[in-house]
Amino acid sequence: MIEYDNKKTIDEIVTNNNAVVVLYYAKWCMPCKSISQSLSELKDNFRDTIQVVAINVDEFTIIALEQNVKAVPTIQYYKNSLLYLKESGFRTRDQLTRNMNALLTVNSIEE
Template sequence: MENKFFTLINDNKPVLVDFYATWCGPCQMLSPVLKQVKDNLGERITIIKIDTDKNQELASKYNVRGVPTMILFKNGKQLWRQSGLLTKEQILGNIIKESN
């Protein structure tokens, strides 16, 4: 899992990582919002979901203390980070602003 994760975040295309937990209500509310973001941006972005309970080392490496936490990567660099529930417009705005 970690090797695939590092391959993905080192891509030239922006990658939005959603650190979540299955028991987290706001995480469940964010899931359809992220689908709308993906539908809006299509192939211009990759969105991956990381279950923090199953991937504690990865969550720890990126100092994920609360869920949901979204981190935007491009070429292996962290461009943007936000914890909590955001609207589609807020997420899209940050992705577009930070990845250009």
């Protein structure tokens, strides 16, 4: 998982990768810590296929506002530069795995 460093915009990250998962989190958020841990563990399974980026909403408030993030954790799944799925709240490792596998198998957002 890559910690967002503000060197590229979210649009650049999404455009330059086929599949991207963006986690919006806060350090004080316990569900965020759990999801972050799960995504870190899953990164090896999806290393060559999905780019995972974590954005601290306390450090990058403007980005969170631009992306309409209203709660943490929020996860956005992008495929071919388009938003495929956005969800907020705690997700188990199994749920994250299912969503990441679905992201890889979808051919277009209309599916």
